[in-house]
Amino acid sequence: MNEIRHHVPDPMMRDYATGALDYPFGLVVASHVSLCDECRARLHSQEALGGAALEEAAAADLSSGLRAAVLSRLDAAPPAPAAPPRRSGIYPGPLVEALKGAPPRWKSLGLGVRQCILHAGAEGSVRLLHIPAGQAVPEHGHNGIELTLVLQGSFVDETDRFGVGDLEVADNDLTHVPVAGPGAPCICLAATDAPLRFKGLMPRLTQRLFRI
Amino acid sequence: MNLDPMPATVAPVTCRANAAGLVMARQAGGRRMPDRSGIKAEAGTEQATRAATDTGAQTAWMIAVRDRRDRAAFARLFDFYAPRLKAVAMRSGASAAEAEDIVQDVMLSVWQNAHQFDAARAPVAGWIYRIARNRQIDLARRKRRPEPEELTVEVDPSPDSDQILGLEQEAAALRNALARLKPEQRQMIERAYLGELTHVEIRDTTGLPLGTIKARIRLGMDRLRHELQGLRRK
Numbered sequence: 308m309n310e311i312r313h314h315v316p317d318p319m320m321r322d323y324a325t326g327a328l329d330y331p332f333g334l335v336v337a338s339h340v341s342l343c344d345e346c347r348a349r350l351h352s353q354e355a356l357g358g359a360a361l362e363e364a365a366a367a368d369l370s371s372g373l374r375a376a377v378l379s380r381l382d383a384a385p386p387a388p389a390a391p392p393r394r395s396g397i398y399p400g401p402l403v404e405a406l407k408g409a410p411p412r413w414k415s416l417g418l419g420v421r422q423c424i425l426h427a428g429a430e431g432s433v434r435l436l437h438i439p440a441g442q443a444v445p446e447h448g449h450n451g452i453e454l455t456l457v458l459q460g461s462f463v464d465e466t467d468r469f470g471v472g473d474l475e476v477a478d479n480d481l482t483h484v485p486v487a488g489p490g491a492p493c494i495c496l497a498a499t500d501a502p503l504r505f506k507g508l509m510p511r512l513t514q515r516l517f518r519i
Numbered sequence: 520m521n522l523d524p525m526p527a528t529v530a531p532v533t534c535r536a537n538a539a540g541l542v543m544a545r546q547a548g549g550r551r552m553p554d555r556s557g558i559k560a561e562a563g564t565e566q567a568t569r570a571a572t573d574t575g576a577q578t579a580w581m582i583a584v585r586d587r588r589d590r591a592a593f594a595r596l597f598d599f600y601a602p603r604l605k606a607v608a609m610r611s612g613a614s615a616a617e618a619e620d621i622v623q624d625v626m627l628s629v630w631q632n633a634h635q636f637d638a639a640r641a642p643v644a645g646w647i648y649r650i651a652r653n654r655q656i657d658l659a660r661r662k663r664r665p666e667p668e669e670l671t672v673e674v675d676p677s678p679d680s681d682q683i684l685g686l687e688q689e690a691a692a693l694r695n696a697l698a699r700l701k702p703e704q705r706q707m708i709e710r711a712y713l714g715e716l717t718h719v720e721i722r723d724t725t726g727l728p729l730g731t732i733k734a735r736i737r738l739g740m741d742r743l744r745h746e747l748q749g750l751r752r753k
């Protein structure tokens with residue numbers, strides 16, 4: 308695998324560790340961490356700080372029976388839940404789980420671009436995108452933040468080139484035209500915390516039809 | 520697109536240290552516990568000693584729970600964490616009874632998931648912190664938090680006790696650095712890490728003490744990254 312050059316920003320990693328990220332971004336961060344040792348180490352470090360805060364927290368008095376009640380339940384404790392899924396092909400474990408172990412059900416967006424929506428709700432959406440080599444994704448801006456994690460192939464936009472494992476964070480200010488690189492189709496995991504804004508009529512129509 | 524499993528070139532086993540290796544490491548290395556947190560000796564010696572003692576003891580207890588299902592060791596962990604977990608839950612708005620339900624759930628998860636504990640990768644406090652946060656997310660949200668897949672690395676049969684000790688020292692130093700923050704800074708960290716599940720802006724207005732925390736996180740990160748790279752190479 309090529310070296311990962313674009314990582315989860317610090318504040319976002321902290322939000323993941325503290326539980327402040329909603330599902331769409333949480334899925335992207337968990338997927339990136341599955342691919343990236345550096346970010347795995349950064350996540351553990353964030354959790355170590357959370358642990359230190361827990362150790363330093365003031366203690367509350369417990370009811371007298373709690374300790375005995377918990378100790379008496381150790382034998383009856385249900386077995387540990389099954390281990391989270393492992394990687395399958397290009398899909399890291401958290402994505403395999405989001406796909407419920409089945410291959411993505413792609414829907415065409417035209418021009419060879421396909422998507423598979425994994426979750427769409429008030430807090431944002433997350434989907435897989437399949438873009439043929441050399442194909443541009445319609446120019447779009449964002450009302451919020453858009454995260455894009457490359458799983459196969461690559462894309463370039465005005466800011467840089469993004470290969471497998473790279474995570475792009477695009478905010479309000481960036482209106483960009485990502486173009487899939489040569490070779491294999493670019494497959495990426497994209498999440499937003501707000502609907503995308505496409506320029507031009509067709510994309511807006513597409514936006515409504517396909518819940519982009 | 521297919522979802523065929525990857526060829527099984529690596530054994531799906533996580534690397535572990537055992538308690539005996541840890542005790543040896545502590546005998547060999549216990550005296551060279553350096554204080555690298557920049558603490559002025561007169562202000563923080565007692566705190567630093569307590570943090571280091573707690574961290575070392577917790578690792579040994581957790582390994583005893585994992586490898587021997589040691590109930591006495593679990594009870595020690597309970598005595599340390601349950602009152603803190605309860606206080607944290609109540610600060611997020613839980614009643615005393617609800618908070619004790621949460622304590623019960625979290626501590627039983629510690630018992631059930633002990634096989635996943637790896638002292639070379641995460642200090643006990645950080646590992647329990649993750650379990651507690653997941654419990655809070657389960658209560659607050661409809662969807663569970665997606666978790667990274669576990670590392671699959673080939674087993675190193677000899678426990679890396681230096682790594683464990685190093686990680687304990689980082690964790691203790693982190694706790695010391697936290698204890699020395701100005702009250703308002705410490706409250707900011709507590710709100711972000713122990714409070715509601717919302718983004719908290721951590722402002723670095725007064726500079727140095729928060730800088731120490733960040734430097735500690737970076738040090739710990741470097742250490743963990745080297746460990747992970749080392750595991751990949753084996």
Ligand SMILES: [Zn+2]
Binds near residue numbers: 339343344346
């Ligand atoms: Zn990364």
